[in-house]
């Protein structure tokens with residue numbers, strides 16, 4: 001049995017039930033084989049065994065009181081996965097599906113993603129099985145405060161810097177930051193995604209979606225295509241989906257779908273900037289359902305479905321993990337899709353990825369294509385350290401450069417290791433090698 005297979009089996013045996021974590025580990029390890037072949041020292045040093053075990057896991061109780069006075073108890077998590085190249089960095093997810101296996105998969109992905117950005121950030125992730133949906137602002141505030149009442153002792157600007165993810169946006173970061181500042185009595189860049197008046201960076205809210213679009217543009221350029229004039233399907237209607245739509249529209253693409261966990265809307269005439277303003281108000285202020293778009297603009301709504309049956313040139317899965325299965329992938333290919341760019345983390349199942357690669361689809365894996373969010377978080381950290389704020393143009397220029405570099409690195413690394421055009425192999429190997437070298441240089445820790 002090969003070294004990577006042995007490590008994978010060991011991960012499954014030692015971490016039963018964490019199926020998303022197994023999936024993420026398998027995808028990375030399988031593509032590392034050519035790199036491991038060139039570095040036998042990694043085997044001797046048990047480097048992969050060390051890489052798949054988080055440096056530290058914190059699990060804690062979060063009791064909170066709802067508006068009617070009833071007490072609820074949720075679980076809080078922070079997985080501090082790898083700090084070989086910088087402080088742990090990664091978002092916090094509030095969603096009822098959260099358990100250790102999800103946070104570990106996300107933290108593991110984050111190691112390689114952060115490495116690819118070229119910025120000094122290690123990998124981590126946190127969250128809770130708390131469901132912000134249907135909760136009042138006061139309930140969300142109290143939850144965030146109690147969550148931070150424990151998390152504060154484990155994080156810091158040089159230790160671990162959380163940010164947003166599903167269910168955690170500007171509102172939640174605000175409540176958590178306020179509590180951190182109050183408890184610690186200091187004002188530091190301990191979270192990213194902060195409001196612009198209190199240490200945040202311009203373009204951070206837009207960064208993941210803009211970055212994903214910049215990445216897609218680079219993939220298309222290699223094939224002599226452009227976003228302009230392309231029909232685009234997007235899943236999700238949260239932070240990543242909204243700003244992917246904004247940038248695609250700005251670049252002349254036609255966005256025809258958005259979704260949420262209840263279904264998707266299909267607007268064959270294209271979502272315009274004005275309609276997108278409506279979506280942003282609907283989702284970010286009123287916190288309503290995407291179905292309302294269909295009612296307002298008189299378009300079709302498909303309950304309990306994902307948008308992959310709609311014919312498109314480019315697809316941006318931007319909602320959640322495993323939202324494109326084998327059947328969806330086949331449908332996309334059969335309908336003439338030429339590129340799939342992952343805004344979400346691990347939205348495509350392994351057999352869906354196989355279909356994309358077999359059919360020569362330009363496939364951007366999340367850890368490369370959605371790295372613009374964390375990269376701009378890195379830029380927020382830099383600005384906090386400098387005690388300066390860069391202009392919108394400055395941040396966007398740096399974000400764009402980083403995405404172009406990630407694309408180039410993944411593309412060139414894939415070619416170097418015998419898998420031309422395979423961004424999965426390129427991104428995994430490039431992200432891995434930097435972390436592996438740093439781990440070896442720093443000794444057995």
Ligand code: NDP
Nearest residue numbers: 165166167208236237238239240260261319320344345373
């Ligand atoms: P949001 O909470 O802002 O939006 C999430 C969207 O996805 C909502 O429309 C939500 O619908 C939908 N969704 C969530 N869970 C499910 C589900 N189980 N089934 C169907 N739809 C679902 O999150 P983000 O936009 O920030 O995150 C989206 C994805 O992008 C995630 O995979 C995240 O990890 C990834 N990502 C986020 C980054 C960021 O900076 N925010 C950076 C890099 C990656 P509903 O409202 O009905 O739940």
Ligand code: 2IT
Nearest residue numbers: 090091163165373374377
């Ligand atoms: O998955 C991700 O990269 C994020 N949720 C953003 C992490 C961050 O620290 O900005």
